[in-house]
Amino acid sequence: MKVMSAEEIEKRFGITQEQLDQWEADATAGIFHGEPVGPVYYAPGYGPGRPLMFDEEMKQVGFKEPVSRIGLIDARAAQLGMKRSEYLRHLVEEDLKIAGIA
Structure with a gap:
């Protein structure tokens, strides 16, 4: 398995380290880039995940x-x-x- 350099990764995917750093900072602040692919479910006390199957723990x-x-x-x-x-x-x-x- 070949290990790619940062430059090879940037060239292959068109994303720079600076972009990745910015996206990480944005995500930490609750800002998400791109288009949503579906709903995100939040179960009280559990956080994000699939919808609850039952109305109890x-x-x-x-x-x-x-x-x-x-x-x-x-x-x-x-x-x-x-x-x-x-x-x-x-x-x-x-x-x-x-x-x-x-």
Whole structure:
């Protein structure tokens, strides 16, 4: 891997060190250059990120599974057009409904 000099970087990207320094100072002051590419979500107490899924604090839940079972979970999630996390949330929600506690 070749390490580029500052001059090579400036030539390749058309951005000088002075521009980068100015953009950094502007960003620190809350001034952002360029066009926005989408909304920025701010979760109270958490800062920027994706929109909240629920109207309450969330806590991570995790457990370990054999790699072979994870493959099966992922395959089933894909069949249903879901991500792994969506599929697992769905299973928990459905079980809680069946138990009459959700």
